[in-house]
Each structure stands twice: as structure tokens, then as C-alpha cells.
Amino acid sequence: MIFGLIVAIAVTIIGFAFSHEIIAVAGLPPEIEVIGETFLRIFAFALGPNYLLIISNAIFRASGEVHKPLLTMFVFSAINVLGDFVLVFGISPFPGLGYPGIALSTAIAAIIGMGINFIFFSFPRWRVLYRRPWTVSSRTIKTIVNLGWPIGLLQIAWNAGSIVLYNILGRLGDASIVALASLTNGLRIEAIIFLPPFALNMAAAVLVGQNLGAKNPDRAAAVGWKMAWAGVMLISAISVCIFIGAEYFASFLTKDPAVLAETARYLRITMFSEPFMAMSLILSGGLQGAGDTRGNMWVIIICMWLIRLPLAALLALVFGYGAVGVWVAMITSMKMQGLLMALRFHRGKWKTLQME
Numbered sequence: 488m489i490f491g492l493i494v495a496i497a498v499t500i501i502g503f504a505f506s507h508e509i510i511a512v513a514g515l516p517p518e519i520e521v522i523g524e525t526f527l528r529i530f531a532f533a534l535g536p537n538y539l540l541i542i543s544n545a546i547f548r549a550s551g552e553v554h555k556p557l558l559t560m561f562v563f564s565a566i567n568v569l570g571d572f573v574l575v576f577g578i579s580p581f582p583g584l585g586y587p588g589i590a591l592s593t594a595i596a597a598i599i600g601m602g603i604n605f606i607f608f609s610f611p612r613w614r615v616l617y618r619r620p621w622t623v624s625s626r627t628i629k630t631i632v633n634l635g636w637p638i639g640l641l642q643i644a645w646n647a648g649s650i651v652l653y654n655i656l657g658r659l660g661d662a663s664i665v666a667l668a669s670l671t672n673g674l675r676i677e678a679i680i681f682l683p684p685f686a687l688n689m690a691a692a693v694l695v696g697q698n699l700g701a702k703n704p705d706r707a708a709a710v711g712w713k714m715a716w717a718g719v720m721l722i723s724a725i726s727v728c729i730f731i732g733a734e735y736f737a738s739f740l741t742k743d744p745a746v747l748a749e750t751a752r753y754l755r756i757t758m759f760s761e762p763f764m765a766m767s768l769i770l771s772g773g774l775q776g777a778g779d780t781r782g783n784m785w786v787i788i789i790c791m792w793l794i795r796l797p798l799a800a801l802l803a804l805v806f807g808y809g810a811v812g813v814w815v816a817m818i819t820s821m822k823m824q825g826l827l828m829a830l831r832f833h834r835g836k837w838k839t840l841q842m843e
């Protein structure tokens with residue numbers, strides 16, 4: 488957690504000092520750039536609490552205390568949603584801040600969530616964390632680096648790829664605003680679809696890791712596959728419903744006819760890749776639980792940078808398919824990601840990884 492806080496402070500300084508340059512890299516339309524800079528500056532100051540919230544939640548899940556992060560994130564979400572209304576529109580005695588209130592609400596929720604987890608750490612089982620003296624352990628740092636650098640590089644590559652994708656959509660001329668709004672709306676709806684696979688991803692990481700710790704790799708593999716196929720079947724059923732009612736679900740987020748139509752089209756196209764997304768997400772959790780973070784990294788980087796981005800630029804900008812070309816590139820890369828992740832898990836090299 489201390490290491491995470493140090494990293495967060497460094498990233499906070501970079502994010503605040505270079506917010507304009509970072510947003511400019513995305514190539515967004517001028518109307519959106521100003522909003523993006525404001526959000527980034529506010530979020531930069533919330534990175535420390537957010538990092539500690541994520542890390543402490545992971546510690547509780549790995550120890551089997553899943554109810555603690557559940558309670559913390561319930562409070563986090565409630566404060567975030569309530570804060571949106573209070574700070575955006577202004578409810579006495581709080582002033583209406585407009586869209587910056589959304590970012591500020593999230594930052595406040597992260598600080599409170601972090602505080603709740605540190606209260607949990609004061610319980611008898613975790614009280615040892617507060618005992619001194621604290622010493623620097625080179626062995627622990629080495630383990631963190633060995634396990635963490637592939638995940639860190641993966642996150643950098645994924646988010647940088649997302650910025651490039653926004654850049655491609657920003658080059659569509661008059662259609663760019665509609666395309667960007669449709670992508671944002673579609674991702675919000677997909678975020679709800681992602682909830683079961685995310686839950687199974689976390690469960691797979693814990694159960695695969697615990698079974699390997701119990702010297703039972705075959706049971707670890709069986710658990711991973713069972714969770715993956717359960718997720719695929721569930722997401723397939725949800726995807727059919729979203730495909731059929733695409734306009735209905737899109738109407739919750741926009742009333743603009745052009746954005747509504749493009750959001751519905753985005754949903755209908757991307758629903759074909761959701762089962763593969765579930766397979767990839769759940770099995771990646773199993774690989775992470777086994778310590779195979781490098782396998783995760785290579786699969787996702789290859790699919791993002793060698794398939795999604797080149798194909799999106801080719802279809803959208805060279806062949807002139809516009810936003811539809813980007814949506815097709817996204818589902819193509821996600822299908823490959825699901826298949827490659829399944830192949831990695833099937834080969835089973837993660838069963839014999841030795842991690843101190």
C-alpha cells in the first residue's frame with residue numbers, strides 16, 4: 488500500500504502538471520478538450536485514495552473477506568451517485584458546480600471508501616499492519632515488481648490504446664461528436680454487462696490462487712473453466728436482450744436522434760463479441776491468481792495494438808466506413824482476445840509457475 492501511494496503521488500504530479508498535453512494527445516474535438524482537462528485535474532488529486540482503495544479491496548478479497556470490499560464499494564457508489572446530484576445541480580448548502588461536480592463527487596467517494604477500509608484494517612486480524620518498526624523489504628519489492636510490471640504495462644497499453652481509438656474517432660470530421668458520444672454511451676451500457684464477468688474475474692483469481700496454494704492445479708483449472716463457461720452463457724443471454732432492445736436501452740442515455748441511432752448500432756455490433764469478452768475477462772482473473780501476469784499482458788497488448796487499432800484506422804479512415812469501422816475493429820479484437828486467453832489458460836503453463 489505504501490508503494491502504491493508513492494506511485495500515486497508521482498502520477499498525481501504528472502497528471503496535474505501536464506493535463507493539457509495529456510488530453511491533447513487524444514485528439515478530441517475542442518469542445519471536449521476543456522471538459523477533459525477539468526476532469527483530469529480533479530481526478531489527479533484523488534489518485535492516492537483511489538489507489539489505496541483498490542489495493543486494500545484486493546487484499547481483503549485475496550484473504551477471503553469479500554464482504555468488506557462489498558460494503559466499502561456500496562458506500563462508495565451511494566456517495567458518488569448522491570454527490571452527483573448535490574454537486575452538479577446544487578442542493579443547499581452546496582453550490583451547483585456543473586459537470587466538475589461529477590469528478591469531485593467521485594474523488595470524495597474514493598477518500599471516504601479508503602477511510603472505511605483503513606477502519607477495517609484496525610480490526611484484530613489486520614492490526615499488525617500498524618505495528619512498528621516498518622522496514623523496507625527488498626524481497627517484497629522484487630515480488631511486487633515481478634508480478635506488477637506486466638499488469639502496469641498492460642494498463643498503460645490499454646489506456647493508451649483507448650486514447651488512440653478516441654483520436655481515430657476524432658478524425659471523422661462532422662461525425663466525430665456523434666461517434667464519440669455513441670462510444671461513451673455504449674461503454675456505459677456495456678459496463679453493466681461487464682459486472683458479472685468482473686465478479687467472476689475476481690473470484691477466479693482468488694479460487695485459482697487458493698487451489699494452487701493447496702497443491703491442486705487440476706482443481707484450479709476445473710474451477711477456472713466452470714466459471715468461464717458460466718459467464719459466457721450468462722453474458723450470451725444478456726447480449727441477446729440488449730441486441731433486441733438496443734434503441735430502448737440507448738434511449739436512457741440520449742434523446743438526440745443521431746446519437747441514439749449510432750449508440751443502438753454500436754450496441755448491436757458489439758453484442759457479438761460480449762461472450763468472448765466474458766471468456767477473456769474471467770480466464771484472465773484465473774491467470775492472475777496463478778501469477779501469470781505476463782500471459783495476460785501479451786494477449787491484451789497484441790489484440791489492442793496489432794489488431795484493434797490498425798484495423799480501426801484502416802476501416803474508419805482509409806476505407807471510409809467511419810464509426811462502423813471502429814466498432815467492427817473492436818469486436819474483431821475482442822473475439823481474438825477471448826480465443827487467445829482461452830488458449831493460454833488451456834496450455835496450463837500457469838500450473839507450474841513458482842513464485843516466492
